[in-house]
Amino acid sequence: MPEAQVPASQGSIMDREGLQALLDVLTSRGFGVVGPRVRDEAVVYEPIRNVADLPEGWTDRQDGGRYRLERREDRALFGYAVGPHSWKQFLFPSRQRLWQARRTETGLEFLEEPSRDERWAFLGVRACELCAIAIQDRVFLGGVHRDRSYAERRQRVFVVAVQCAEPSGTCFCVSMQAGPKATCGFDLALTELLHAGSHRFLVEAGSRVGQEVLAAIPHRPANEDERRAAEKVTALAAARMGRTLETRGIRELLQSHPEHPRWEEVASRCLSCGNCTMVCPTCFCSTVEDHSDLSGKHTERMRLWDSCFTLGFSYLHGGSVRKEIRSRYRQWMTHKLSTWFDQFGSSGCVGCGRCITWCPVGIDITEEARAMRSSLPEETAHV
Amino acid sequence: MRDPDPFVPRLFRVEEARRENADTTTLGLVPSHGEIPSFLPGQFFMLYAFGVAEIPVSVSGLSGTGRLLHTIRAVGAGSRALCRLRPGDFLGARGPYGSAWPLDRAEGDDLLLIAGGLGAAPIRSALLRALAERERYGRVVFLYGARGPTELLFRPELEGWQRRPDLEVQVTVDHAPPSWRGSVGVVPERIGHARFSPAHTTAFVCGPEVMMRFTASALLAAGVSSERIFLSMERNMKCALALCGRCQFGPAFVCREGPIFRYDRIARLLFLREI
Amino acid sequence: MSDPKIALAGHRFFSGIDPAIVETLAECAREVSFAAGEYLVREGEPADRFFLLEYGTVALELHRPGRDPLVLETIHEGEVVGTSWVVPPYRWSADARALDLVRAIAIDVRCLRGKSDSDPKLGYELLKRFLPLFVQRLEAVRLQLLDVYGKSPD
Known part of the structure; x- marks a missing residue:
C-alpha cells in the first residue's frame, strides 16, 4: 500500500528486460505477482512470473453485452482496456472464511483467522481500478468497524499501475x-511506449517502496520527448472514451425518482443475473454461510460475494423486500450512482464499463442514466 | 498486535431461558469472560447459534445488570435454534450495534411507548429505563398490541406495570375469546384514548412495518410532531458492521444509522414499495 | 340520573357541538345501564338506538355455531356503540355485550330520524361525527385483517 506520497519523479525509462527485472525483484521481495494474462478468451488477473505470461499483442473489443479479444498489429503487453476480473477478488475474496467455532469439553470456542503472510503485487492496475480500490478502502476501512482481513491484505499490496492506452467501447472513466491517467495510489506507474520498433516503459514511483524497487531494476532517466510521449498516451485515451455519463445532479436525480417508468422498462430487459455486481470492482455486498462437519463439533463461518439482484438479498421473515426486478435494478443503480455518496462520500462508479460489457443483454448504465434524465423537465433533471 | 476482528463473536452462556408464549423465548446471557459492553435501549446484538446462523436481536433489558436480555421469536432457522437453548448452553454474541431510542432527547416530554407483537421487546428496554428515571418525563404511556391474549409478552411484568400509578398501560389484541377482559382493536385506535399532551410528546414505535405506518399516521393526526416520532426498522442483515451492504434502506444502513430512525427522515421511504 | 343535556354536551363524541343541537338530541336521549354480561343489542334486531358510553366497556361479538363467539372489537368510555342505524336495512350487524358495568346515553333513532330529515343542520352534524367513525373503523379492520403479528405476513 503506497503509504506516503513521494515527490513526483521526472520519470525513468526501462525496456522489456526491465519489466522482467521488475517481476523478479518483486518475487524476490516476497510478493506474489498478479497480472493480466489471456485465459478463456479474456484478459484475466492471475499469478504471473514472466513477461511472456502477459497478453502480448492482444486487445479487447467491447460493447454492451459483448467482449472479444483481437490481435493487435504491435507487441503491446498492456494493449487492452479491462477484462472481467478486477483486483477486488484478491483484496476481498469471493469466498473467505471469517472464523471457526468448535464445541469443547466446557462449551464453545471461537477461532480467529490467523494473519496470513501473503503479499500481492498487482501489475497492470488501471486508473479506474485504483479509484475502485480507493472506494473499497473507504467501504472496508473508513467506517467505525474495519474489516481486518481486508486491512491486512491491503496494507501489504504493491501496486504497479499501467496507464491506459486503449479504452474500450464501454469505458467512461473520464465522466x-x-x-484514464493514474496520478496517485500506486507504488509504480508504467506507461507503455511503443513506436518505430522500440518497446519501452516510462516508470514513475509513487511511494518510497516504489522508489526502492525501481532502484533495483535497470533504468535511466526519461528525456523530454519520452515524457511528452507518455503524456500523449493518456491524453489520447481520454479522447477515445466509448461512453459518457452526465454526473451533474445524478445523486438527486436518482433518489428523487424512485417511481420513474424507466425502472419498469429496464426491468423488462434485465435478467437479474447479477453479472454486473460480480464484475463491478466496487460492489462489496456479501452473505455468510455456516458450514458444519458431520460430527457437529466443528463449524466454519464463510463469507461469499452476494448480489443485490438475488431474491435472498432482501429477505425478511415472510418474504423478500425487493421481489420485482424493477426494484432490484433500482437498488443497484441508485446505490452505485447516488446513495453511495451518502454512505461513503463519493460515487460508487469508476466508469470501467464492465457492467455494460458483461451484461448478457447489454444493459448500459450510462444509457439508463441518460434516459432517466432526458425524460424529465430540465429543471427537475438538474436538481 | 492485531486489531480485534469485528466479525468474531464472544462466548456467552445462557443463564435463563424464559418461555414468553408459544413461539417466543427470553434469554438471559452472561459472558464467559470479561464484562458485557454497555449498551442502550433500542440497540441490538448479533446472536450466533452454533453451526446454524447469526441473527440481529434487540436488547430487551438494561445495561449494567450483569446480563444481556434478548427476546426471540422462533420464525427461522437461527431464531428457532436460539429459542431451543437451555440454561447452561453456549452461544456467540457481539455488539451492541445501531442507534438507540433517544431517551435523553425526550427528557421533559410525555413519553408514548408503542409496541406491536415482538416490538414489545425493544420497547421494554426503553420502558424500563424510563421507569428507572421516571422523574425525567411527564406522563409515560405504554400502548401494546398483540395478536391475541395468549401471545402477550412479559405477562407477569405487564400486570405490575398496569398497577403503577405513574404509568398508563393500554393493551389491545386483534382477536380474543369472550373470556378476554381487555381491549380488542388495533394500536392506532388506542392513541386517541391515551392521556398525553401532543405538543410535548415523544413517541417510540416498534412493530411490523405496516403497524408502524398506521401508528405514525395516527400520532400525526393526534398532533405529535413528526420530529418526535421514532420507529425501529428491520432489513436483512448479515454483519451489523456496515460491511455487507444488505440492510440498506435508501441511503441508510439499518445496522448503522438505524435501527431507530426519526420518522420525518424516513417517511418518504416508508411509503415507497420494495425500497 | 343526571341531566341528559349535560351528559350529552360533555360526551367526547359530541364535543364542541352547537347547544341548540344538544337540546334536540336530549329530547331523544335517556340514560341506560347494563350489568356485566348483559347485551346492549342483538344481531338482527332493528337498529333503533345508538349509545354514547359514559362508563365501562362493550364488546362487539359475532356468534358462530359450535365455536366461541368472536370478539370483533371492544368499545370504551367516550366512544359510540351502534352505527347500523345509519344505513338500511337498519338492523344490528353484531351483538354488543357489556364486559363490565356499563352506563351510557341511549339515543332513540326513531325519534331522531324525523327531526334530522326536517332539520338538515342536525342531520349534517350527525353525519359529520359518524362518518370519521366509519373511516376509522374501516382502517382498523384492515389492519386487523392483515394479521400483522402473525407468523407469515402473507
Whole structure:
C-alpha cells in the first residue's frame, strides 16, 4: 500500500528486460505477482512470473453485452482496456472464511483467522481500478468497524499501475473523473511506449517502496520527448472514451425518482443475473454461510460475494423486500450512482464499463442514466 | 498486535431461558469472560447459534445488570435454534450495534411507548429505563398490541406495570375469546384514548412495518410532531458492521444509522414499495 | 340520573357541538345501564338506538355455531356503540355485550330520524361525527385483517 506520497519523479525509462527485472525483484521481495494474462478468451488477473505470461499483442473489443479479444498489429503487453476480473477478488475474496467455532469439553470456542503472510503485487492496475480500490478502502476501512482481513491484505499490496492506452467501447472513466491517467495510489506507474520498433516503459514511483524497487531494476532517466510521449498516451485515451455519463445532479436525480417508468422498462430487459455486481470492482455486498462437519463439533463461518439482484438479498421473515426486478435494478443503480455518496462520500462508479460489457443483454448504465434524465423537465433533471 | 476482528463473536452462556408464549423465548446471557459492553435501549446484538446462523436481536433489558436480555421469536432457522437453548448452553454474541431510542432527547416530554407483537421487546428496554428515571418525563404511556391474549409478552411484568400509578398501560389484541377482559382493536385506535399532551410528546414505535405506518399516521393526526416520532426498522442483515451492504434502506444502513430512525427522515421511504 | 343535556354536551363524541343541537338530541336521549354480561343489542334486531358510553366497556361479538363467539372489537368510555342505524336495512350487524358495568346515553333513532330529515343542520352534524367513525373503523379492520403479528405476513 503506497503509504506516503513521494515527490513526483521526472520519470525513468526501462525496456522489456526491465519489466522482467521488475517481476523478479518483486518475487524476490516476497510478493506474489498478479497480472493480466489471456485465459478463456479474456484478459484475466492471475499469478504471473514472466513477461511472456502477459497478453502480448492482444486487445479487447467491447460493447454492451459483448467482449472479444483481437490481435493487435504491435507487441503491446498492456494493449487492452479491462477484462472481467478486477483486483477486488484478491483484496476481498469471493469466498473467505471469517472464523471457526468448535464445541469443547466446557462449551464453545471461537477461532480467529490467523494473519496470513501473503503479499500481492498487482501489475497492470488501471486508473479506474485504483479509484475502485480507493472506494473499497473507504467501504472496508473508513467506517467505525474495519474489516481486518481486508486491512491486512491491503496494507501489504504493491501496486504497479499501467496507464491506459486503449479504452474500450464501454469505458467512461473520464465522466467519472476516475481516469484514464493514474496520478496517485500506486507504488509504480508504467506507461507503455511503443513506436518505430522500440518497446519501452516510462516508470514513475509513487511511494518510497516504489522508489526502492525501481532502484533495483535497470533504468535511466526519461528525456523530454519520452515524457511528452507518455503524456500523449493518456491524453489520447481520454479522447477515445466509448461512453459518457452526465454526473451533474445524478445523486438527486436518482433518489428523487424512485417511481420513474424507466425502472419498469429496464426491468423488462434485465435478467437479474447479477453479472454486473460480480464484475463491478466496487460492489462489496456479501452473505455468510455456516458450514458444519458431520460430527457437529466443528463449524466454519464463510463469507461469499452476494448480489443485490438475488431474491435472498432482501429477505425478511415472510418474504423478500425487493421481489420485482424493477426494484432490484433500482437498488443497484441508485446505490452505485447516488446513495453511495451518502454512505461513503463519493460515487460508487469508476466508469470501467464492465457492467455494460458483461451484461448478457447489454444493459448500459450510462444509457439508463441518460434516459432517466432526458425524460424529465430540465429543471427537475438538474436538481 | 492485531486489531480485534469485528466479525468474531464472544462466548456467552445462557443463564435463563424464559418461555414468553408459544413461539417466543427470553434469554438471559452472561459472558464467559470479561464484562458485557454497555449498551442502550433500542440497540441490538448479533446472536450466533452454533453451526446454524447469526441473527440481529434487540436488547430487551438494561445495561449494567450483569446480563444481556434478548427476546426471540422462533420464525427461522437461527431464531428457532436460539429459542431451543437451555440454561447452561453456549452461544456467540457481539455488539451492541445501531442507534438507540433517544431517551435523553425526550427528557421533559410525555413519553408514548408503542409496541406491536415482538416490538414489545425493544420497547421494554426503553420502558424500563424510563421507569428507572421516571422523574425525567411527564406522563409515560405504554400502548401494546398483540395478536391475541395468549401471545402477550412479559405477562407477569405487564400486570405490575398496569398497577403503577405513574404509568398508563393500554393493551389491545386483534382477536380474543369472550373470556378476554381487555381491549380488542388495533394500536392506532388506542392513541386517541391515551392521556398525553401532543405538543410535548415523544413517541417510540416498534412493530411490523405496516403497524408502524398506521401508528405514525395516527400520532400525526393526534398532533405529535413528526420530529418526535421514532420507529425501529428491520432489513436483512448479515454483519451489523456496515460491511455487507444488505440492510440498506435508501441511503441508510439499518445496522448503522438505524435501527431507530426519526420518522420525518424516513417517511418518504416508508411509503415507497420494495425500497 | 343526571341531566341528559349535560351528559350529552360533555360526551367526547359530541364535543364542541352547537347547544341548540344538544337540546334536540336530549329530547331523544335517556340514560341506560347494563350489568356485566348483559347485551346492549342483538344481531338482527332493528337498529333503533345508538349509545354514547359514559362508563365501562362493550364488546362487539359475532356468534358462530359450535365455536366461541368472536370478539370483533371492544368499545370504551367516550366512544359510540351502534352505527347500523345509519344505513338500511337498519338492523344490528353484531351483538354488543357489556364486559363490565356499563352506563351510557341511549339515543332513540326513531325519534331522531324525523327531526334530522326536517332539520338538515342536525342531520349534517350527525353525519359529520359518524362518518370519521366509519373511516376509522374501516382502517382498523384492515389492519386487523392483515394479521400483522402473525407468523407469515402473507
